[in-house]
Amino acid sequence: xxxxxxxxxxxxxxxxxxxxxxxxxxxxxxxxxxxxxxxxxxxxxxxxxxxxxxxxxxxxxxxxxxxxxxxxxxxxxxxxxxxxxxxxxxxxxxxxxxxxxxxxxxxxxxxxxxxxxxxxxxxxxxxxxxxxxxxxxxxxxxxxxxxxxxxxxxxxxxxxxxxxxxxxxxxxxxxxxxxxxxxxxxxxxxxxxxxxxxxxxxxxxxxxxxxxxxxxxxxxxxxxxxxxxxxxxxxxxxxxxxxxxxxxxxxxxx
Numbered sequence: 031x032x033x034x035x036x037x038x039x040x041x042x043x044x045x046x047x048x049x050x051x052x053x054x055x056x057x058x059x060x061x062x063x064x065x066x067x068x069x070x071x072x073x074x075x076x077x078x079x080x081x082x083x084x085x086x087x088x089x090x091x092x093x094x095x096x097x098x099x100x101x102x103x104x105x106x107x108x109x110x111x112x113x114x115x116x117x118x119x120x121x122x123x124x125x126x127x128x129x130x131x132x133x134x135x136x137x138x139x140x141x142x143x144x145x146x147x148x149x150x151x152x153x154x155x156x157x158x159x160x161x162x163x164x165x166x167x168x169x170x171x172x173x174x175x176x177x178x179x180x181x182x183x184x185x186x187x188x189x190x191x192x193x194x195x196x197x198x199x200x201x202x203x204x205x206x207x208x209x210x211x212x213x214x215x216x217x218x219x220x221x222x223x224x225x226x227x228x229x230x231x232x233x234x235x236x237x238x239x240x241x242x243x244x245x246x247x248x249x250x251x252x253x254x255x256x257x258x259x260x261x262x263x264x265x266x267x268x269x270x271x272x273x274x275x276x277x278x279x280x281x282x283x284x
Contacts, residue, residue: 039085043078043098044141045148050075050101051134052147054122060150068116068127069230072105074151077263080247084237084265097137104130109231168206173274174217175201178260181234181250184282189233197233200257213271215262230258237265238280240272248280 049057050071061067079098087095108115108126121127138145170178178201185194203221210216230251240246245266251259262274 036086039078039081042151043075043082044138044143045151046075046078047098047101047134047137047141048143048146048148051131051138051145053131054127056147057121058118060148060152062152066116067118068121071121072108072116075101076105081265084245091140094137094140097133097140101130101133101137104133164211165208166206170201170204170206170219171274173276174206174260177248177274177277178204178250178257180277180280181236181248181282184236185234186232186283189231193233196255197252197257204257214264215272215274216260218259219257221256233257235283236280237283238275240275240279242272244272246272246275248275 049060052060057071058067061070079102082090082098083095104126111126114120115124115126135145179198182194182198200221204219205221206217207220208218230253233250233252235250236248238246238248240262244264247261247263247265249259249261250257251261253259264272
């Protein structure tokens with residue numbers, strides 16, 4: 031059985047919160063120019079928050095859980111406010127991002143972590159030199175299609191029926207435009223006009239097991255009204271190769 035890297039997981043949560051607490055100039059400097067920097071600030075925190083809560087919730091105090099959930103709610107509010115709040119200008123100037131920094135500082139205090147500039151993890155982003163997404167051009171595999179169809183049958187509560195219908199109509203035209211190089215089965219999608227970038231909408235989320243028994247989270251993303259990414263990540267914090275999960279071993283988020 032594969033072990034959970036407890037120290038490494040907590041370190042990455044710490045780094046994500048430290049970055050959220052940094053001044054905007056440092057936040058933007060530590061992220062690569064080819065990503066939506068505002069979006070990546072939120073996604074990185076959300077990934078490690080989920081992994082920590084899935085593995086170590088019982089270790090956390092009520093105050094620690096409350097502090098990271100406060101950040102999560104603030105990020106969700108930004109989603110509800112629209113794409114204009116997920117820009118570099120917003121990171122620099124908006125009151126919402128200033129409040130996020132205050133919440134991040136409170137979270138650092140609750141964990142006893144220092145207020146300092148974290149190391150850069152830019153090599154892990156799309157296009158980075160170590161763990162990037164490799165451009166490809168192929169049709170969806172049968173398993174990818176089945177998983178997308180299952181996720182659309184279990185959408186997030188804030189996704190309307192009309193949106194689900196629109197996304198379903200896109201499946202036949204979807205193709206895979208990039209694959210993650212870290213060993214996970216995450217893929218980027220594109221339609222006829224090409225891959226979409228920017229802040230994403232979460233269409234559906236699920237948790238479960240890969241065929242190898244690795245605990246995974248699955249997120250179906252859309253950007254600018256088009257299905258754009260099937261993200262599959264280990265919720266155990268493992269840097270290991272694993273296969274695409276099948277719907278029979280997944281449970282949708284409520």
